[in-house]
Amino acid sequence: MTTRLLNALIYLTTALIGVAAFAYPFVLPELAGANADAHAADAPVLTVILLAAGLVVLLVEVQGQAVSAKVVAALGVLTAVTAALRFIEVFFPVPGGFSPIFAPIILAGYVFGSRFGFLLGAMALLVSALVTGMVGPWLPYQMFTAGWVGLTAGWLPHPQNRRLQIILLAAFGVVWGILFGAIMNLYFWPFVVDGSATSWQPGTGWRDGLSRYAAFYLLTSLVWDIGRAGGNALFIAVLGAPTVRALIRFRDRFQFQQG
Amino acid sequence: MRAEGWMVWVVSAAAAVMLVHNPVYTVIVLLAARVAGVVCARSDAPFSLSLARIGGLILALSALFNMLMVHVGELVLFRLPANWLWIGGPYTVEAGVFGLSNGLVLLTLLVIFTTLNTAVSTSELVRLMPRALRDLGVVILIAVTYLPETMGQLRRIREAQAIRGHRVRGLRDWRPILIPLLIGGLERAMSVAEAMAARGYGATADARQPFFVQFLLLVGLLAVFGGWALSFWAGWPGWLLLGAGVVLIAALLWRLGRQTPHTRYRPRLWTRWDTGMVVTAVLPLIIILINRDGLTYSPYPALDWPGFDPLVGLSLLLFLFPAVVRPIQKNNNPQITQINADAFP
Numbered sequence: 001m002t003t004r005l006l007n008a009l010i011y012l013t014t015a016l017i018g019v020a021a022f023a024y025p026f027v028l029p030e031l032a033g034a035n036a037d038a039h040a041a042d043a044p045v046l047t048v049i050l051l052a053a054g055l056v057v058l059l060v061e062v063q064g065q066a067v068s069a070k071v072v073a074a075l076g077v078l079t080a081v082t083a084a085l086r087f088i089e090v091f092f093p094v095p096g097g098f099s100p101i102f103a104p105i106i107l108a109g110y111v112f113g114s115r116f117g118f119l120l121g122a123m124a125l126l127v128s129a130l131v132t133g134m135v136g137p138w139l140p141y142q143m144f145t146a147g148w149v150g151l152t153a154g155w156l157p158h159p160q161n162r163r164l165q166i167i168l169l170a171a172f173g174v175v176w177g178i179l180f181g182a183i184m185n186l187y188f189w190p191f192v193v194d195g196s197a198t199s200w201q202p203g204t205g206w207r208d209g210l211s212r213y214a215a216f217y218l219l220t221s222l223v224w225d226i227g228r229a230g231g232n233a234l235f236i237a238v239l240g241a242p243t244v245r246a247l248i249r250f251r252d253r254f255q256f257q258q259g
Numbered sequence: 260m261r262a263e264g265w266m267v268w269v270v271s272a273a274a275a276v277m278l279v280h281n282p283v284y285t286v287i288v289l290l291a292a293r294v295a296g297v298v299c300a301r302s303d304a305p306f307s308l309s310l311a312r313i314g315g316l317i318l319a320l321s322a323l324f325n326m327l328m329v330h331v332g333e334l335v336l337f338r339l340p341a342n343w344l345w346i347g348g349p350y351t352v353e354a355g356v357f358g359l360s361n362g363l364v365l366l367t368l369l370v371i372f373t374t375l376n377t378a379v380s381t382s383e384l385v386r387l388m389p390r391a392l393r394d395l396g397v398v399i400l401i402a403v404t405y406l407p408e409t410m411g412q413l414r415r416i417r418e419a420q421a422i423r424g425h426r427v428r429g430l431r432d433w434r435p436i437l438i439p440l441l442i443g444g445l446e447r448a449m450s451v452a453e454a455m456a457a458r459g460y461g462a463t464a465d466a467r468q469p470f471f472v473q474f475l476l477l478v479g480l481l482a483v484f485g486g487w488a489l490s491f492w493a494g495w496p497g498w499l500l501l502g503a504g505v506v507l508i509a510a511l512l513w514r515l516g517r518q519t520p521h522t523r524y525r526p527r528l529w530t531r532w533d534t535g536m537v538v539t540a541v542l543p544l545i546i547i548l549i550n551r552d553g554l555t556y557s558p559y560p561a562l563d564w565p566g567f568d569p570l571v572g573l574s575l576l577l578f579l580f581p582a583v584v585r586p587i588q589k590n591n592n593p594q595i596t597q598i599n600a601d602a603f604p
Contacts, residue, residue, distance in 0.1 A: 002470070003473070006470070006474060006477060007473075009477055010473070010476065010480070013477065013480050013481060013484065014480070016484070017484055020484070020487075020488075043491070044277055045274055045277050045278065046490055046498075046501065047487070049483070049487075049501065049505065050483055050484065050487040050501070053483045053504065053508055054480060054483075056389070056392075056508065056512070057476050057477075057479070057480050057508060059392055059395055060391055060392060060476065060512070060515070061473075061476075063392060063394050063395055069452045069456045069460045070448075070452040070456075072394055072397050072398055072401070072452075072460075073448045073449075073451040073452035073455060074445070074448045074452070075398045075401075075402075076397065076398045076399075076400070076401025076405065076451070077401065077402070077405055077444045077445065077447055077448035077451065078444065078445075078448070079399075079402035080401070080402040080403075080404075080405035080406045080408075080409045080444070081409055081440065081444045083402060083406055084406055084409040084410050084413060084440075087410065104441075119395070119398075123398055123399065123402065126399065127399055127402045127403060127406070130381050130385065130399070130403065131381060131403065134372075134376070135372055135375060135376055135384065136368065136372040137273060137368065137372075234430060235430070238430050238431050238433070238434065239433065239434055239437060242434065242438045243437075243438065243441060246438065246441055246442050246445065247441075247445075250445045250448075250449075253449065254449075254452075
């Protein structure tokens, strides 16, 4: 019972850390007032540390819950397949920020449950960064966000109607396509502290911060992210149904527990 | 040079650049990191980004973007009507300079991490995974091992389909290629799982963490979180609390890792060069943290030359240490690099 409670508390804390790390540019100025100015330069460094600590604790926790040879092997191989998709993205005729890495994370999280989805999202981003040589301070943010993609996919309702299922998943892909870009932008946005109308200004209210961010996002990323969202939807619409069928067949053979 | 030393070097250099935010120091770190990256590159580094092109793009974009958005400063180049949303107003040299300085920081971060990726091999990076996360370490190893295999599988499936007259014209034509790839991969996962179970994987280790470890993990995490929040109000006490939390979590990971005995094939020895690497990497960061006031550069409201403290500037040159040591190591013992190249393909 107490272990349960502790698990829940750890999940809750890491979720709060994730939200805080991504949302602090909006909330901080109002809370800290004049002091915020003095410490604005430290914020990105400290936030990377915070996020990395949260990620490590969460991974230890999830690993303790979900370990067995089958899960480890399935995660490893699916991670390899997902990371391999990243190499063929040039073949897909979709412009903008589309990456075929999201569709398998969404579909696997949907079929195998949110815990598996979280691990697959985080591991797929980690492995493809290791292999392509793109390890950097952005990695904890990418792992957290891609983990959330898989995690929330497990929460979706599972309607009986196949067509409805695919429409639901495609819509989910659109939402995360946009959201992933918006969240990842927040990682470097505070770096651009320059007092402009579209950049982060310590010492303004969150409403103001949000409207500045919206302007920044519209100007710089929306077109790119629409490409990603559309690509996700297209990918899931075309390949989603057979993928879900294959995954469900293997879930029964692997005897996964759902949840 | 061991991967641990490189990690300290990377973290210290990145933190220095992010904390100082002054183009003169940034350029010093940029050059030092680039030289280290070129000198220490592995022979089998995956591929290199064209840094000159990307760097030019980053600098130009950040300068342009800043001039487009910021209309503060005294040296006005030209003006657009003030009632144009966001982009109207005077265009100033100061805004361009600040944008360049921002772009320089981003570019330097990119160069620092490119150096890490070219100098340290993937398998050595995977070994840095804390032992407490052993199962996820296995996941990563399986994934890294199977990735070339999966790429080969993809090629074979494409060839097999092409022989049958299948051609990829649209997205729908990927279905007969990607679905067999997925099913083949899952079949392989089944056999890998069976092989692992047959060798006793997961049979003895108790996956659940002891209660007090979990509790202390939560405490450490809360300390990091609290310290992070506190640092915005109070400064250094927040840093202390955050540091204490990080140390607590690291100690717990170490404790958890000791539960599973673990052997390593041909470990790379820790030499005095590695100690030197850690010391020279941490020293500049300490010097910066001691006299941080006045290091930061801002061109607003009027353009001025960035300040330069020779002590800080010289200390940043210590980031050249791996580039200096590498040729010495090679000359002293050409065998070591050869053996290591064999052991860590």
